Amino acid sequence: MTWVFDFIALVKRNYTLQHPPVAPKDDDALRIGTLGAARITPEALILPARSHPGVVVTAVAARNPARAREFAQKHGIPRVFDSYQELLDDPDIDAVYNPLPNGLHYEWTMKAITAWKHVLLEKPSCNTADETRRIFQYAEEKGVLVLEAFHYRWHPAVHRVREIVQSGELGAVKRLDGALTVPSGWFPRDDVRYDWTMGGGCMMDMGVYPLSFIRWLLDAEPISVISASAIPAHTSTLSAPLDRGTTALLSFPNDVTASLTCDSATPLPWEIMPKVEMKIECERGSVYILNFVQPTAYHYVTVHRQGKRPTTEKIYSSGPLSQKKFKGEDWWTTYRYQLEAFVDKIRGREPDYWMSAEDSIKQMEAVEMIYRKSGMGVRPASTYTL
Numbered sequence: 001m002t003w004v005f006d007f008i009a010l011v012k013r014n015y016t017l018q019h020p021p022v023a024p025k026d027d028d029a030l031r032i033g034t035l036g037a038a039r040i041t042p043e044a045l046i047l048p049a050r051s052h053p054g055v056v057v058t059a060v061a062a063r064n065p066a067r068a069r070e071f072a073q074k075h076g077i078p079r080v081f082d083s084y085q086e087l088l089d090d091p092d093i094d095a096v097y098n099p100l101p102n103g104l105h106y107e108w109t110m111k112a113i114t115a116w117k118h119v120l121l122e123k124p125s126c127n128t129a130d131e132t133r134r135i136f137q138y139a140e141e142k143g144v145l146v147l148e149a150f151h152y153r154w155h156p157a158v159h160r161v162r163e164i165v166q167s168g169e170l171g172a173v174k175r176l177d178g179a180l181t182v183p184s185g186w187f188p189r190d191d192v193r194y195d196w197t198m199g200g201g202c203m204m205d206m207g208v209y210p211l212s213f214i215r216w217l218l219d220a221e222p223i224s225v226i227s228a229s230a231i232p233a234h235t236s237t238l239s240a241p242l243d244r245g246t247t248a249l250l251s252f253p254n255d256v257t258a259s260l261t262c263d264s265a266t267p268l269p270w271e272i273m274p275k276v277e278m279k280i281e282c283e284r285g286s287v288y289i290l291n292f293v294q295p296t297a298y299h300y301v302t303v304h305r306q307g308k309r310p311t312t313e314k315i316y317s318s319g320p321l322s323q324k325k326f327k328g329e330d331w332w333t334t335y336r337y338q339l340e341a342f343v344d345k346i347r348g349r350e351p352d353y354w355m356s357a358e359d360s361i362k363q364m365e366a367v368e369m370i371y372r373k374s375g376m377g378v379r380p381a382s383t384y385t386l
């Protein structure tokens with residue numbers, strides 16, 4: 001019978017995450033403007049802001065004014081700007097969400113910082129580690145906040161996995177295997193993910209998730225990339241090499257190895273569903289999590305302890321977290337948790353979790369190491385100068 005209750009909870013949670021309760025807004029709610037009418041914005045910002053009393057999405061700017069108006073109307077955004085710069089220049093906006101193509105992250109985040117705006121910056125933070133370093137340095141100089149939107153990092157389920165791994169109860173970690181793949185047809189062939197000039201490539205778009213999770217689970221950086229191979233995308237050329245997918249094997253301190261796989265178009269019929277998983281093998285057992293990227297929709301964590309029967313946990317806000325209790329509701333998406341932390345930090349409150357500048361910089365250094373090893377080379381640096 002438990003599965004019936006689980007199924008009802010799953011349906012309820014997935015309905016509520018798409019139709020969150022609307023919170024009455026605080027008088028001093030943070031006013032966020034969003035750059036571009038990007039596909040990810042409703043899920044990553046507009047829905048989460050709905051249930052947050054301390055945030056209002058007050059403005060959108062798009063390259064095409066008609067598109068901006070249509071987007072604003074659809075999502076109840078009161079103000080529309082005909083250019084990104086006009087939005088940044090508006091003194092009634094406190095923070096911006098930057099979900100532009102990767103190749104524009106650097107330029108528009110630097111411009112936003114110049115305009116004294118806090119920035120919620122989509123992953124991957126920039127095309128190169130050097131750009132990421134410069135962004136955080138500049139933000140510090142100007143006294144504004146930049147956060148790379150690695151939303152999964154805020155969900156209690158991934159914290160639980162990290163807690164088990166780092167508690168030492170299973171002994172030392174020996175090996176990790178992470179994957180994020182989607183079947184062919186998931187992205188249109190003209191998607192910006194396949195545009196080299198815009199910082200495209202699957203390692204940039206999807207491989208960054210298992211990479212970031214591995215680094216965080218270990219609290220360590222790769223020593224070297226043992227091997228890396230990339231499948232060229234249909235847009236890949238010699239002068240603009242771009243991966244449809246990448247597989248890499250990394251070496252970490254203490255003899256730990258980790259593999260990651262990402263693919264933006266796994267050929268049918270080998271895969272008809274996305275694959276999103278991480279397995280951590282330790283001396284005396286293992287931990288497996290299904291769907292570490294969007295655990296709110298569905299996930300499970302299975303722990304094999306040597307000599308014992310495997311156990312399975314599902315961890316939402318009310319789950320059996322032995323570490324500190326997170327703020328949140330079962331239906332809070334990773335983006336909702338992330339927004340809570342972003343606002344808390346700006347308002348001087350201690351967030352439940354925070355992803356540091358150092359972490360974002362090290363993450364891009366690791367991405368570069370993998371691209372160099374696979375022969376694809378690092379993504380083109382922005383031509384924007386401050």
Ligand SMILES: NC(=O)C1=CN([C@@H]2O[C@H](COP(=O)(O)OP(=O)(O)OC[C@H]3O[C@@H](n4cnc5c(N)ncnc54)[C@H](OP(=O)(O)O)[C@@H]3O)[C@@H](O)[C@H]2O)C=CC1
Binds near residue numbers: 035038123
């Ligand atoms: N956190 C997450 O779960 C996810 C994060 N992302 C990240 O968000 C970013 C955007 O992804 P996604 O929403 O899928 O992308 P979209 O292509 O839907 O959106 C990108 C936006 O960038 C603007 N833009 C400006 N210049 C260009 C250009 N030259 N070519 C294309 N678009 C341009 C467009 O805005 P306009 O024309 O309206 O001005 C467009 O709406 C990426 O960095 C990606 O990695 C994506 C999906 C999930």
Ligand SMILES: O=C1OC[C@@H](O)[C@H](O)[C@H]1O
Binds near residue numbers: 182205206293
């Ligand atoms: O951030 C993301 O999350 C899930 C992926 O499928 C997507 O391509 C990416 O942009």
